[in-house]
Amino acid sequence: KQEVTQIPAALSVPEGENxxxxxxxxxxxxxxxxxxxxxPGKGLTSLLLIQSSQREQTSGRLNASLDKSSGRSTLxxxxxxxxxxxTYLCAVVNSNSGYALNFGKGTSLLVTP
Amino acid sequence: xxxxxxxxRHKITKRGQNxxxxxxxxxxxxxxxxxxxxLGQGPEFLTYFQNEAQLEKSRLLSDRFSAExxxxxxxxxxxxxxxxxxxxxxxxxxxxxxxxRTQYFGPGTRLTVL
Numbered sequence: 001k002q003e004v005t006q007i008p009a010a011l012s013v014p015e016g017e018n019x020x021x022x023x024x025x026x027x028x029x030x031x032x033x034x035x036x037x038x039x040p041g042k043g044l045t046s047l048l049l050i051q052s053s054q055r056e057q058t059s060g061r062l063n064a065s066l067d068k069s070s071g072r073s074t075l076x077x078x079x080x081x082x083x084x085x086x087t088y089l090c091a092v093v094n095s096n097s098g099y100a101l102n103f104g105k106g107t108s109l110l111v112t113p
Numbered sequence: 114x115x116x117x118x119x120x121x122r123h124k125i126t127k128r129g130q131n132x133x134x135x136x137x138x139x140x141x142x143x144x145x146x147x148x149x150x151x152l153g154q155g156p157e158f159l160t161y162f163q164n165e166a167q168l169e170k171s172r173l174l175s176d177r178f179s180a181e182x183x184x185x186x187x188x189x190x191x192x193x194x195x196x197x198x199x200x201x202x203x204x205x206x207x208x209x210x211x212x213x214r215t216q217y218f219g220p221g222t223r224l225t226v227l
Contacts, residue, residue, distance in 0.1 A: 004155070032213065043117075043204060044156070044218040051213065089155055093214070099144065100169065101206075101216060103155030 002027045006104035021075040021107045023090030028071050031093040035064050035075050038087045080111045117219035119205050125225045133191045134222045138207030145188050148204040195226045
């Protein structure tokens, strides 16, 4: 059974800092990995998707990397802003299923002005 | 707005009542997914459809739960004889059949069972 773990569970940083969120998964046979953002009481917003054959993806101030063999992904946020405050979720789709997302519990980020 | 929509956004019901939620996916997406999220946890997969066919159900989906996608467009999720443990956010997502298969989520339906 795929287990997805996110570290840290919570993080508080001052505005302007660069930060890294970590995600690990136990089964390296994945189809893809997605990072999502969730604001309190809201649905999920897709941030980045990395296919199993890719090593990284970038969108604006966000960069996600994938090391499939070691079962790890990182989300790098540059020059953090108060508007980045949210919960960030990592999820993988297993190769043998191809559809269901397996989520971690998320990292709750607070960026203070 | 061409995103995924869900209705209602909030539902409060008494234990033992039946409830039904609706999801309208992005129009060109033929895959539709239901997830459940409880406080402090990541979403958990419940079931998924490809067009009108329900292809997979999680063991989390007890026999009190039923989902349909009658014409391969919108989907409904019904919970019969609700229990307090059913209180959660119910999320719907859709994705295309080809390409990266990015899943796009709706705003969710918050269910509270009293």
